Amino acid sequence: MFRLRLAPLRAAVVLAAGFVLLRVVYRVVFGGAGAGAGTGTGPLLLDMPLLRLDGPFSHITLFGPITLVGLGNAALSALPVAAVIVFFGLLNAIINVQALFARGAGRGPLRAISRSLVIAWATFPALLESVRRVRVARSLRGERSIESLLVPIFEQTIERALALAASMETRGFAATRVVTGVCEAPVVLRDAGLNFGAAPDKTGWHLDELNVTLKPATLTVIVGATGSGKTSLLHSMSGLFQHFYDGTQQGRIDIAGADRARTPPRDTAGFVGLVAQNVRLGFAAETVHDEIGFALAVRSVAPPIVHARVLEVAARLKIEHLVDRSIDQLSAGEASLVAIAAALVNHPILLLVDEPLADLDTAARDRVCAVLGQLAHEAGVCVVIAEHNTREFNLIADAWLQIRGSRVHQLSAADRPADRPAGALPIPRSVPAIDATRGGSTGGIAAVSAVPLASIRQLSVLHRPKLVVDDVSFDIATGELIALRGSNGAGKSSLLRAIALPTDAETVIVGGLDVRSLKRRARRQAVGLVPENFDDLLFTITVAEECRRADRTLAGASTAQTFAGLLGFDTVTDAAHLLQRHPRDLSAGERLCLVMAIQLAARPALLLVDEPTRGLDLGARTLVSAALVRAAGHSRAVLFATHDEDFARGLATRTLLMHHGRLSVPCQVLS
Amino acid sequence: MSEISTAAPGNSSDAPADRRARPSRRTDRARPRRSIRWTSWILGGGSLLAVAAFAWPFFVGAVPADAQVAVPIVAFALIPALIVALALTLDREMYTAKTVALLGVLSAVGAAVRIAGAGVGGVEAVFVLLILAGRVYGARFGFLLGLLTIAVSSLLWGGFGPWTPFQMFACGWVGAGAGLLPRWQNATRQNSSGQRIRATREILLLAAYGVVASYLFGLVMNLWFWPFAVGSGTDISYTAGADPGQNLASFALYSLVTSTLTWDTVRAITTVVGIALVGPAVLAALRRARLSPRR
Numbered sequence: 008m009f010r011l012r013l014a015p016l017r018a019a020v021v022l023a024a025g026f027v028l029l030r031v032v033y034r035v036v037f038g039g040a041g042a043g044a045g046t047g048t049g050p051l052l053l054d055m056p057l058l059r060l061d062g063p064f065s066h067i068t069l070f071g072p073i074t075l076v077g078l079g080n081a082a083l084s085a086l087p088v089a090a091v092i093v094f095f096g097l098l099n100a101i102i103n104v105q106a107l108f109a110r111g112a113g114r115g116p117l118r119a120i121s122r123s124l125v126i127a128w129a130t131f132p133a134l135l136e137s138v139r140r141v142r143v144a145r146s147l148r149g150e151r152s153i154e155s156l157l158v159p160i161f162e163q164t165i166e167r168a169l170a171l172a173a174s175m176e177t178r179g180f181a182a183t184r185v186v187t188g189v190c191e192a193p194v195v196l197r198d199a200g201l202n203f204g205a206a207p208d209k210t211g212w213h214l215d216e217l218n219v220t221l222k223p224a225t226l227t228v229i230v231g232a233t234g235s236g237k238t239s240l241l242h243s244m245s246g247l248f249q250h251f252y253d254g255t256q257q258g259r260i261d262i263a264g265a266d267r268a269r270t271p272p273r274d275t276a277g278f279v280g281l282v283a284q285n286v287r288l289g290f291a292a293e294t295v296h297d298e299i300g301f302a303l304a305v306r307s308v309a310p311p312i313v314h315a316r317v318l319e320v321a322a323r324l325k326i327e328h329l330v331d332r333s334i335d336q337l338s339a340g341e342a343s344l345v346a347i348a349a350a351l352v353n354h355p356i357l358l359l360v361d362e363p364l365a366d367l368d369t370a371a372r373d374r375v376c377a378v379l380g381q382l383a384h385e386a387g388v389c390v391v392i393a394e395h396n397t398r399e400f401n402l403i404a405d406a407w408l409q410i411r412g413s414r415v416h417q418l419s420a421a422d423r424p425a426d427r428p429a430g431a432l433p434i435p436r437s438v439p440a441i442d443a444t445r446g447g448s449t450g451g452i453a454a455v456s457a458v459p460l461a462s463i464r465q466l467s468v469l470h471r472p473k474l475v476v477d478d479v480s481f482d483i484a485t486g487e488l489i490a491l492r493g494s495n496g497a498g499k500s501s502l503l504r505a506i507a508l509p510t511d512a513e514t515v516i517v518g519g520l521d522v523r524s525l526k527r528r529a530r531r532q533a534v535g536l537v538p539e540n541f542d543d544l545l546f547t548i549t550v551a552e553e554c555r556r557a558d559r560t561l562a563g564a565s566t567a568q569t570f571a572g573l574l575g576f577d578t579v580t581d582a583a584h585l586l587q588r589h590p591r592d593l594s595a596g597e598r599l600c601l602v603m604a605i606q607l608a609a610r611p612a613l614l615l616v617d618e619p620t621r622g623l624d625l626g627a628r629t630l631v632s633a634a635l636v637r638a639a640g641h642s643r644a645v646l647f648a649t650h651d652e653d654f655a656r657g658l659a660t661r662t663l664l665m666h667h668g669r670l671s672v673p674c675q676v677l678s
Numbered sequence: 679m680s681e682i683s684t685a686a687p688g689n690s691s692d693a694p695a696d697r698r699a700r701p702s703r704r705t706d707r708a709r710p711r712r713s714i715r716w717t718s719w720i721l722g723g724g725s726l727l728a729v730a731a732f733a734w735p736f737f738v739g740a741v742p743a744d745a746q747v748a749v750p751i752v753a754f755a756l757i758p759a760l761i762v763a764l765a766l767t768l769d770r771e772m773y774t775a776k777t778v779a780l781l782g783v784l785s786a787v788g789a790a791v792r793i794a795g796a797g798v799g800g801v802e803a804v805f806v807l808l809i810l811a812g813r814v815y816g817a818r819f820g821f822l823l824g825l826l827t828i829a830v831s832s833l834l835w836g837g838f839g840p841w842t843p844f845q846m847f848a849c850g851w852v853g854a855g856a857g858l859l860p861r862w863q864n865a866t867r868q869n870s871s872g873q874r875i876r877a878t879r880e881i882l883l884l885a886a887y888g889v890v891a892s893y894l895f896g897l898v899m900n901l902w903f904w905p906f907a908v909g910s911g912t913d914i915s916y917t918a919g920a921d922p923g924q925n926l927a928s929f930a931l932y933s934l935v936t937s938t939l940t941w942d943t944v945r946a947i948t949t950v951v952g953i954a955l956v957g958p959a960v961l962a963a964l965r966r967a968r969l970s971p972r973r
Contacts, residue, residue, distance in 0.1 A: 015838060022839065036935075067931060088906050095839040104833050116766055119773040119781075120826070126782025127789065127830045134790055158959040164783050165963050172779035180775045251776070253968075273775065548962045589962060 010103045019096020023089035030085040031078055036069060122180075126171065129293050130164070132335055137163045144543035147507060148605065149531045149560060158546035162591065167288050173247055174289030178302035178349070179276030186270055188263030188278030193357040193389035194221035194244055199258035201236070201243050212236060215413050217258070221391065221406070223356065226383035228400045229393040231410030232627070237393035238284070238361055240410065244391060245281045245359050246272035263356045276302055280350030284361040286342050290334045295326075298334055299348045320348045324378060340371030347378060358382060360392045364399060365621065368494045368650065372399055379403070460485045460644050461517040461534075461613050466509070468501045468668075475501040477668040483613060483644050488635065490655035491648040493665035499648035500539055502665065503615045506646075507536035517612050528609070531560065535611035539618045541602040542591065550593070550601060551586040557608040570604035573634040596627030600634050607638060614638055616647040620654050632658050720767045721818070724760050728847050731756040732902045736925065753902065757843040761825065764850075768822055780967065781822060784811055788827030793835050802945040804831075805852055805891060806952035807960075809884055812856030814964040820853025841903065848898050852891045859887060881957045888949035896942035900933045 058069040141159045148155065175181075202213035214236055221227055229237045242248035249256050250271040260267040263278050272279070283289045292298040299320060300313040308316075321327045326344050329337065337345060343363055350358060360379065364372050380403035383390040394400065397407075407418040459482035468476035475498045483489065493499050506522075508530075509515040515522040517533040525533060538544075547553050554566035571582035574597065579586075585593065590601060599619060606614065616638075619631045635658060639645045649655050655662055664671040734753035772778060784807065792804045804827060812820025828846040832838040860883075862876065 015833075015835075018835065019839065067928065092839045095842075099833065099838045117769050119769045119778050120765055120822070122778050123772075123782035123785065123822075123826060124830065126779060127786040127826065130783050130786035131790065131834075134786060152955075154956050154959060157956050158963070161787070161956070161960055162963050164787055165780075165967050168779045168783035169776070169967055171783070172776040175779060176775035180778070181773045546959060548959050589966070591966070 009101055012100050015099035016093075016096045019093050019099070022096075023092040026092060027082050027085040027089050031081045034077065034081040035073055037067065119181075125293075126291065129291070129334075130167070133167060134160070134164065140540060141543050143504065143508070144538060144540070146527075147536050147538060148544045149527050149609065150546075150556075151527075155546045159543045162542070162545075170283060170285060170288030171291055173251055174281070174283055175291055175301075175305075176251060177245055177247065177272045177276060177279070177281040178291075178305065179273050179353075180305045182273040182276060182306070184274055185277065186265050186274045188265065188275070188356050190223055190263065190356050192220070192261065193223055193263055194219065194391070195259075195261040196220075196243075197259045197261075199243070199256060199260050201239060201248065201257075202255055203253065212239075213413050214240065214410070214415060217260075217415050219408060219415065219417055221389050223389050224383055224387040225405040226380060226390045226392070226400070226403055227406045227408060228397060228404045229391065229408045229410065230395060230397055235410040237395075237410060240408070240415065241359050241361055241391060241393045243267065244357065245279060246270065246275060247281075277353050278356040280353065280355035280358045282343070282346045282350050282358070282360045282363060284365070286346035289346065290342075293334060295329050295332050295334060295337070295345050298345060299330070299352055301349060302352050316352055320352050323351070324348050338371075339366045340368075340374060343367065343371070343375050344378065347375070351382070355388060358388050358390045360390065360394075362394055363392065364394060364396045372396075376400065376403060459483060460487075461515070463506060464514055464516065466502070466505055466511075466514045468498070468505045470501070473668075475668050476505060479668075479670045481663065481670060483646065485643045486639070486660075487644045487646075488639050488658065488660045489644070489646045490659035490662045491646060491665060492650065492652065492655050492662055493648075494650055497665045498668040499650075499665055500617050501668075503536055503617050503646070503648055504538070506613075507534045507615055528560065531606075531609035532611060534613045534615065535606035535609060536615040537599070537602050537606050537617065537619070539621065541599055544602050544605060545590040545598070548589055549586065550588055550590050553590055553601065553605060554586070557605040560609045564608045564610070566604050566608045569607050570601055573600040573604055573637055574630070575633060594627065596630045599631055603634060603638055612643045614645045616645065618649060619647055620649055620651050628654060717767050717771065721764060721821075724764045724767075725851070728757060728760050731760070732844065732847075732898055734902060735905055735929070750905070754840065757847060761843055761846060764821070765825065768818055771818065772822060777819065780815070781819065781826060784823055785826035785830050788823065789831035789834060792827065792831040802941070803948050803952050804849070805888060805895075805945065805949045806956065808849060808853040809856040809888055809891065809949070809953065810957060810960050811964060812853035813859065813880075813884060814961060815857070817854040817857030820855075820857040821850040822853075824849035824851070824853040841899075844899065844902055848895050851898075852895060855891060856884065856887060859883060877958060880961070881953060884957060885950045885953045888953055889946045892946035892949055893942050896937040896945070897933055900936055901929065904929055904932055 054072045057071050059067075137160050138156075141156055141163075144159065145151070145155050196217040196219040199217040200213065200215045201217070217240075229240055231237050239248050239252075239254065242252065243254070243256060243260055244262055244267070246262070246267050248254040249268055256268050262270075262275060265275055272281075290298055292301055296314075296317055297304070300317045303313045303316060317330065318327070321330050324344050324347065326341070326348060329341055329345060334345075347358075347360075347363075358379075363375050363379070367375060376399050379390055379392065382388045383403070383405070391408075392400065397404075405419075409416045409418055461483040462481070463483075464480050466476060466479045467474060477498075479502060491499050491502070506515050509523045512523045513521055515534070520529075520533060522530055522533050545553060547556060550570070551567065554570060557566040558564050565579075567579045567582070567586060570585075571577075571579050574582060574585075576582045585597065590598065593601065603614075603616065616635065619635065620628050632654065635645055635647060647659075731753040734749055772781060788804050788807045791807060792802070795803050808820060808824050808827065811823050825846045828842065828849050832842050832845075862879075
């Protein structure tokens with residue numbers, strides 16, 4: 008409630024001084040700085056001529072004599088107001104208003120506004136982070152306009168608001184009534200159908216004839232291509248599809264006895280838990296403790312009970328050590344576990360999990376899978392997971408829901424979906440013929456072409472206190488399509504960014520030029536990077552406009568043509584339906600191709616792509632791998648980072664392995 | 679698992695069947711409702727009272743001489759009280775997850791813009807956000823966004839003082855005004871070029887409103903503070919006994935030299951440039967937030 012923060016007091020003192028000064032200036036200008044009657048006459052400082060104004064201002068004279076007493080009087084008369092200003096500064100310095108908001112956010116007549124203020128406070132760190140990210144993206148695109156900075160930041164903020172709203176809604180925020188759940192029938196879909204009929208829907212997506220029954224103590228995995236509607240099917244159970252995303256439901260969906268069409272998610276928060284796709288965006292509190300206890304706090308449960316339940320759930324997931332941490336100090340794996348804990352705090356009958364593995368490395372994946380398996384098989388929860396990384400769930404899944412076209416097929420554990428992405432990845436048909444036997448090491452490559460296209464020399468990146476890239480050197484020859492592999496946190500992204508935007512001279516040489524010394528335009532012609540968060544590069548309202556902006560970078564470039572080409576269309580007119588769309592309405596794979604096309608507009612000698620397969624399923628991966636091969640035709644070499652072994656194996660002519668910031672011995676591609 | 683239904687103290691009452699039969703409130707799809715409700719009367723009446731409090735220097739002459747000293751004090755107490763009253767009125771309506779999240783996140787953006795703007799020579803760009811958000815989400819949302827943006831930025835940066843409630847109110851009006859601007863409902867279903875013309879017209883309207891709002895904001899903020907800023911003893915001072923014409927002229931000159939020619943003009947230009955540059959994209963982003971996201 009009380010604390011001391013000097014910054015507001017300092018600001019108040021400055022304001023007060025400014026106020027006094029301003030009043031003196033007014034007196035000088037408007038003829039008030041002479042000594043008034045009855046105060047005696049002080050020494051005359053400056054005798055300025057009087058200037059009388061005309062018309063409606065005839066009662067006003069400017070300037071006039073200035074006396075020391077007059078100035079003193081002016082300053083003195085300002086002191087009461089100045090004192091008020093300092094007083095307010097003092098109040099602001101010692102009262103912790105934030106704590107008051109946090110207290111008011113749970114209950115009381117101003118809970119909506121208080122909760123908004125808590126969210127505003129929690130948004131600031133995210134906002135700073137997003138400014139940092141977008142500034143990098145902007146220099147990668149070579150843009151300097153204001154909108155290329157502000158629009159992506161704003162889009163990220165809106166995305167955060169929506170994720171936050173969804174997570175608050177499913178945890179019972181603003182619930183008006185209490186619905187009780189029936190444990191025996193967690194999910195029953197009878198002749199149900201889903202579509203976006205009401206909203207302007209361009210894709211015509213729909214699911215029909217859904218007949219699904221899920222039992223308690225089972226783990227079900229929803230599989231299907233990107234855009235097939237895994238998330239929509241999941242959210243038809245959470246209720247967000249019908250009540251938040253403006254989807255339309257036909258038929259009947261009963262969740263633990265509640266009619267989903269009529270029951271919004273906030274009213275079923277007591278027995279339906281949801282772990283969203285990007286868990287960090289959905290965090291509504293500032294500490295792990297408050298985050299886990301959020302669903303209870305919004306129902307005005309007494310703080311001691313909330314505390315006990317938070318500790319109980321944390322102990323169950325073995326994350327007691329995280330409880331006192333701040334939300335932004337969590338690793339990706341820890342954040343997932345905290346989000347699961349937050350969804351479990353009400354002891355749900357049904358737990359819905361959306362793509363829990365997308366951002367995790369192997370160790371964290373195993374941990375999350377084990378936790379989900381335990382919840383289903385030991386605690387008796389009905390767990391439903393939408394995920395395209397199905398391999399991890401082969402051992403613990405009891406059933407599969409496979410989306411094919413507009414139908415959903417319920418498969419038992421024995422007959423797993425046939426087209427698992429985890430199996431053999433079809434190698435793109437148009438891989439350029441590359442002699443896989445050549446070059447067992449970097450030396451071997453250098454032997455083939457005398458002068459390497461690019462060479463990286465003793466490149467290091469320091470993110471205090473850690474050296475994330477440690478003395479990396481390698482060469483890239485013309486025509487190569489190189490995969491940079493390594494687990495999460497190995498330093499792949501840092502390495503790629505340091506190659507695209509080097510900070511030290513003579514570390515990145517492309518075509519004989521030191522990239523560090525190049526100007527913006529020449530740098531983009533040497534190296535182009537498609538970063539992991541490729542959406543940050545987009546800032547206009549149509550795809551066509553994005554392409555036009557990109558065309559400015561190089562005379563004669565046709566980004567729209569390149570974009571169509573990357574997608575496998577022959578001419579621009581075949582892709583015309585995409586050009587009029589909002590860039591963020593494209594599918595993830597299409598957006599990645601758009602950003603690749605934008606970066607290729609500068610005709611870079613070396614194209615870098617960071618994690619092109621993240622969050623993509625088989626179909627989109629095939630699209631992207633084909634696009635990478637085509638991109639290799641546009642630039643002279645392509646280097647892509649991935650933690651996906653299968654993807655790299657099917658595509659790359661050479662693989663570099665990264666571990667703890669160092670490059671291991673380059674390994675040979677086996678065909 | 680049977681403890682679930684009784685797990686929380688708040689769960690004691692079961693939902694009555696007749697309540698279930700009632701159509702659910704769909705406030706989270708809040709479209710501006712056309713019907714005038716009692717809250718509209720409170721908002722309108724509150725705003726009128728606030729206008730009176732802002733313009734207190736011109737009302738002093740109308741009160742008996744004994745009470746004249748109390749007028750500024752009443753005005754100063756009235757504005758925070760009105761803010762609390764209107765906030766209480768609007769709080770119930772805003773109590774849905776989506777509105778609260780958008781309000782919180784956008785007021786953080788607004789506060790950041792305001793603080794960053796103070797760092798670059800007082801370039802006030804916060805009106806851009808208030809106007810665009812007020813336009814898309816309506817007058818009530820715009821009003822609250824104005825209030826919260828000023829509250830958050832003042833508390834964070836430290837520019838908190840007796841003027842803060844007045845600033846909150848004035849910024850709230852800027853946002854609310856943008857929400858009340860005329861909308862051309864698509865009378866005819868247009869093709870893409872028609873849509874483009876409409877989008878341009880909208881940006882022009884908002885930019886024009888931005889200019890008006892910038893100058894009015896400066897004027898209104900000068901009005902209540904004028905007697906304090908100048909004090910007595912100058913020729914543009916507020917004189918309680920003088921005829922309204924003279925006071926008005928004094929105020930006009932004060933306002934002109936204080937902000938109209940400088941800050942307000944800078945603010946108007948910033949707002950127009952901001953709306954022209956990021957307006958279309960930000961409007962699209964705000965409107966997309968109401969639509970279905972990608973799957």
